[in-house]
Amino acid sequence: MPKIIQDFIPKSQTNQRPGHSMKPKFLTVHGTANEKKGADAEMHSRYLHNGAGGRVVVWHYTVDDKEIYQHIPTNENGWHAGDGERGTGNRQSIGIEICENSDGDFNKAVKNAQWLIKKLMKEHNIPIERVVPHKHWSGKNCPRLLLNMWSTFIDGIEGKTVEAPDQEVESETVTNGSIVDYLNSIGKDSSFSARKRYAADYGIKGYKGTAKQNTTLLNKMRKGKPSKPKASYIGKRVESKHNGQLRFYNKPSWSDKHVAGYLKKGYGFPTIVDKVKVGKGYQYKVKNSKGHIYYVTASKKYVKVE
Ligand SMILES: [Zn+2]
Numbered sequence: 295m296p297k298i299i300q301d302f303i304p305k306s307q308t309n310q311r312p313g314h315s316m317k318p319k320f321l322t323v324h325g326t327a328n329e330k331k332g333a334d335a336e337m338h339s340r341y342l343h344n345g346a347g348g349r350v351v352v353w354h355y356t357v358d359d360k361e362i363y364q365h366i367p368t369n370e371n372g373w374h375a376g377d378g379e380r381g382t383g384n385r386q387s388i389g390i391e392i393c394e395n396s397d398g399d400f401n402k403a404v405k406n407a408q409w410l411i412k413k414l415m416k417e418h419n420i421p422i423e424r425v426v427p428h429k430h431w432s433g434k435n436c437p438r439l440l441l442n443m444w445s446t447f448i449d450g451i452e453g454k455t456v457e458a459p460d461q462e463v464e465s466e467t468v469t470n471g472s473i474v475d476y477l478n479s480i481g482k483d484s485s486f487s488a489r490k491r492y493a494a495d496y497g498i499k500g501y502k503g504t505a506k507q508n509t510t511l512l513n514k515m516r517k518g519k520p521s522k523p524k525a526s527y528i529g530k531r532v533e534s535k536h537n538g539q540l541r542f543y544n545k546p547s548w549s550d551k552h553v554a555g556y557l558k559k560g561y562g563f564p565t566i567v568d569k570v571k572v573g574k575g576y577q578y579k580v581k582n583s584k585g586h587i588y589y590v591t592a593s594k595k596y597v598k599v600e
Pocket residue numbers: 323324325374428434436437
């Protein structure tokens with residue numbers, strides 16, 4: 295296995311050490327696009343230490359055919375994804391550059407990068423779908439030598455999490471993009487625990503994040519609203535347990551002028567239709583035996599539902 299040399303850029307050099315804290319969720323793969331002799335990992339480390347020609351740029355690792363240089367810690371962000379100061383690529387991904395120097399063995403460098411990726415996936419619990427090319431974030435043709443063989447590159451990451459092949463995926467399977475991309479694109483949390491919650495909302499039982507479940511979830515989320523489970527109070531009777539007179543209203547309101555009447559303890563309405571937020575509290579929208587709609591507090595302090 296290749297040697298990892300940690301040669302961190304000093305914190306004072308803020309163009310190359312922005313230092314925003316980061317919990318890495320993606321691995322971003324780049325190619326140096328520098329075929330010059332000697333343009334290896336050590337040379338790129340020096341380049342960054344020397345100020346990167348005045349550019350504000352930095353990534354986490356550079357890999358060549360012999361060794362790996364780490365330039366900044368993985369819990370700090372880099373500037374390598376081209377998706378902006380707050381971009382997910384820049385702020386949530388570990389950047390890995392693969393050297394293309396003509397005096398090196400590119401295939402070996404790729405193998406070393408695959409080894410590093412496998413290690414980082416394990417360390418940071420990053421799934422294979424989150425190993426992405428630079429192009430994913432900004433459209434840049436990078437890593438130019440790997441883009442047309444990306445799936446082969448991914449397949450070469452030994453021991454990557456292999457998901458069961460999909461055989462009974464619905465006909466409208468979405469093939470462009472993953473659930474993670476989709477959630478990121480609409481600004482929603484795409485973590486596993488969040489996806490588990492969405493899956494529950496959409497009635498996907500036992501969500502483990504398999505490829506099939508991800509596809510189902512993506513399709514459902516793209517189609518829109520989850521089928522809201524019927525709240526337990528709907529259709530039930532609500533009655534006052536308040537010792538005094540409990541107000542009910544002809545509008546969702548707490549205002550005196552909307553008071554429609556009063557309930558004595560033990561009196562109530564036969565049917566709850568809905569629960570609505572009114573100001574800081576909640577009211578039940580209720581129907582009386584004649585079908586008229588009223589509103590009454592939903593506070594457990596004053597009413598009970600049965
Ligand atoms: Zn790149």
